[in-house]
Amino acid sequence: MSSFPPPPPTIRVIQTHDQQRSLHTTASRHGLNEFFDEKDNWGKAEVKTGRPWRCDELRLKSNTDLHKLWYVLLKERNMVMTMQAEYKRQCEVFPSPERIEKLEESMENVLEVIKERDRAVNLLETGETGEPGQRWAYNQLGLGYWHQCREHYVPQHYNKVLNARVALSGKWQYRYKRLYREKLMNQEYGKIKKRLMYEKRLKEAFPELEQNQ
Structure with missing residues (x-):
């Protein structure tokens, strides 16, 4: 029979969450x-x-x-x-x-x-920049313009404001489109008429210019 004493029992130290402290290297908060x-x-x-x-x-x-x-x-x-x-x-x-x-x-x-x-x-x-491009869109009056695409937090089918605005578009916009095109044509015609009148005044003031040509 061996006369050596039995080994002491193993003691496990368990630390709770309150006893643990994390290491911070940032400045103190005030x-x-x-x-x-x-x-x-x-x-x-x-x-x-x-x-x-x-x-x-x-x-x-x-x-x-x-x-x-x-x-x-x-x-x-x-x-x-x-x-x-x-x-x-x-x-x-x-x-x-x-x-x-x-x-x-x-x-x-x-x-x-x-x-x-x-x-x-x-x-x-991918061979592409990944930046959002532009697309052809229409405003409330049905006039087209280039719209800059951007990221949205709400999908299009969940966007109630956008869906309500799109639902208002229809044939009633044709009248405003016609009037808008007529306005643009009148502006272009005014520019041409103004240029012709300017050339006419130049010819009347300097008739020798037309002869040299």
């Missing part, structure tokens, strides 16, 4: 204070800011960096617009209002770079 500028800039006549982001600089960044930069710019724009509204409420001059233009230019450049990458990927995979 609630609604994030919508306001730093207190050191309050009351200043000018706030120093940098220039907007350029497309050449943004093309060197990855999609993840562009995604982060977009939300940084969006957060900064919300802060600047909040401060502008607060200065307006206090009937004071908003310092450095060009900050909004710089932020909007930077955000437009970010979107332009993302569109360039999307076009390149679509051209490589």
Whole structure:
């Protein structure tokens, strides 16, 4: 018989969800204070800011960096617009209002770079840019025009406003189309008549021009 003592029982430590803490690397949150500028800039006549982001600089960044930069710019724009509204409420001059233009230019450049990458990927995979094109559409009076296609959140068969507007089209539009074509023809005839009268006055004022021809 062995005289060694039995091994101790295995103790399993189970952590609950309340005991676990996730690691955060972002800045600390301050609630609604994030919508306001730093207190050191309050009351200043000018706030120093940098220039907007350029497309050449943004093309060197990855999609993840562009995604982060977009939300940084969006957060900064919300802060600047909040401060502008607060200065307006206090009937004071908003310092450095060009900050909004710089932020909007930077955000437009970010979107332009993302569109360039999307076009390149679509051209490589499908041979097309993938951008929405134009189609020939009709307005409420039945007049045709080129409509710029765009993405909609509601499908066409669920869009009650569009379906109600399309349902109003019919033969009653023919009269307005005829009158519109007549208006265009009268405008074109007026231009031709005006040009002929101008040439007639030139010939009367300078009869030698007709002889030289």
